[in-house]
Amino acid sequence: MRIGLLGTGPWAEMAHAPALGAHDDLEFTGVWGRRPDAAEKLAREHGTRAYTDVDALLADVDAVAVALPPAVQAELAARAARAGCHLLLDKPLATTVAQARAVVAAAEAAGVASVVFFTTRFQPEPAAWIAEQAGRRGWFTARAQWLGAVFTGDSPFAGSPWRREKGALWDVGPHALSVLLPVLGDVRRVAAAAPGPGDTVHLVLDHAGGASSTLTLSLTAPPAAAGAGVELRGESGVTLLPQSAQGPAAALGRAADALLAAARSGRPHGCDAAFALRVTEILAEAEGLLDGAAR
Template sequence: MTSSTLPIDSGPARFGLVGTGSWAGRTYAPVLGSHKAVDLVGIWGRRPQAAAELAAGHGTTAYDDVDALFAASDVVAFAVPPDVQAPLAARAAAAGCHLLLDKPLATRPDAARAVVEAADAAGVASTVFCTLRHAPLTAAWIAEQAGTDGWFTGRADWYGALYTPGDDAHVRATTPWRAEKGALWDVGPHALSVLLPILGDVRTVAAHGGPGDTVHLVLRHASGASSTAALSLTTPPAAGGTAVELRGTQGVSAMPTGTGTAQEALAAAVDALLEAARGGAAHPCDARFGLRLTQTLAAAERSLASGRAEPVPEH
């Protein structure tokens, strides 16, 4: 328990939302606006007019000053690019706000670490919204596999068609940071968020480029197991799909499909964060885990440049 712990019987928690893009508008604002345990008190964005429009659509206040939004909030949710998110999240934590973070936490390990340190110093809870860690069906499967011994290897395939050449509609519908950073940073956190809790921290990673923005990772885990991940946002539409498979002494286990909507998973993430903020156990997919994802992906980025396996720094 800390001075930042939310009282259990305090009623709906005051949430501020940072972000006004399509992800904020399609997922975050509707979930926060309809969640029974949430009072959406305001929205701030880098585009004031977009903030005003989104706030008006959800019956809340548009803030011109992000620090004023932090002062009015118990919890701040972030739906902005990772390297915009990280410094703002550290400021929100310093203001005593619990943190609902998007993935990746940051694309630089030092920026991600600053969020962890700010949250620790303020005694605030955090959760990173990796959808498969919060969607009930996949969260239960991950927990079950993490409790099973003897995994030998695993693979995670994330094949998306967001930037398929010639499909301008997809490119227009997405965001500049995804176009710049590609599949490694956009869908890489999803793959790692499943593999790491089951197979353990990554000790070394080798990364190799494929067609378009495709990246293939070979991971060596602290448990001694190995895994691979195939990540792409430039897959031909007919070839897209997601799969995770584990092999070990107990046989083969595949991650279930049909995991529900992003809004359902976000509502579960809100519940998990509020439990932690009210003195419950920290969620395993918190800012510290977000730092591990960033450190692993940064090592993969170095491997792409160096052509050799790179170590992932220990905590």
């Protein structure tokens, strides 16, 4: 499969370009970015071609991987789908429900496959744990904490305008939901949403399976307090989401495997654009509650 990369930022450098270049079943055809000099540099480092015209790249590939801010991603993903390209996207799919729906509609109309890179879902140990817990019944409650130090430590993403605008809810909230939804079921409602220090938010979710969950999300945690974890409690006892030794490039390679499988079989992956749309809807509901509390 010929695949192009849209984006040249830190995430493209550390995850996308290495994963695409190393994958045996992908031909890394080219890179497009909003900064042509950065596209040229990244392409040169990975032995591929820099494109100055995004439509020219879309015409030369079978699929695209996108490492761009969500609003830009949503626009270009729909455009790529209309050009017949399969989609390897990042989370969040978009930061408005309308944008996310437009991506799903374009992919469905074009009959292209989509996979959204919720990192935890493509790391072997967490993925196996999620599948195991999803097969068990009787979950009573869950607690998820995704605490980052993006704005308090030495992070390559500290200068990200969209993260500064949208905060932890939209950046790490998708990670937590990608773990909770397959285990506890869809969210019937966001029962509560409250702000904490910095960009921290606290959510209470009511799940279709009967369980409730609480989420604490932050990009402004002290570096010594940063980390992510999920605890489930129910009839099976207590279990914790395992950590993974696999880095983002290797996990993205597994996401590319999933895209290849979905494109060949025509069967949607569990982390496709439709799933990412549902995540967007939940986050938008939470955002509305937070906005209301701030008035």
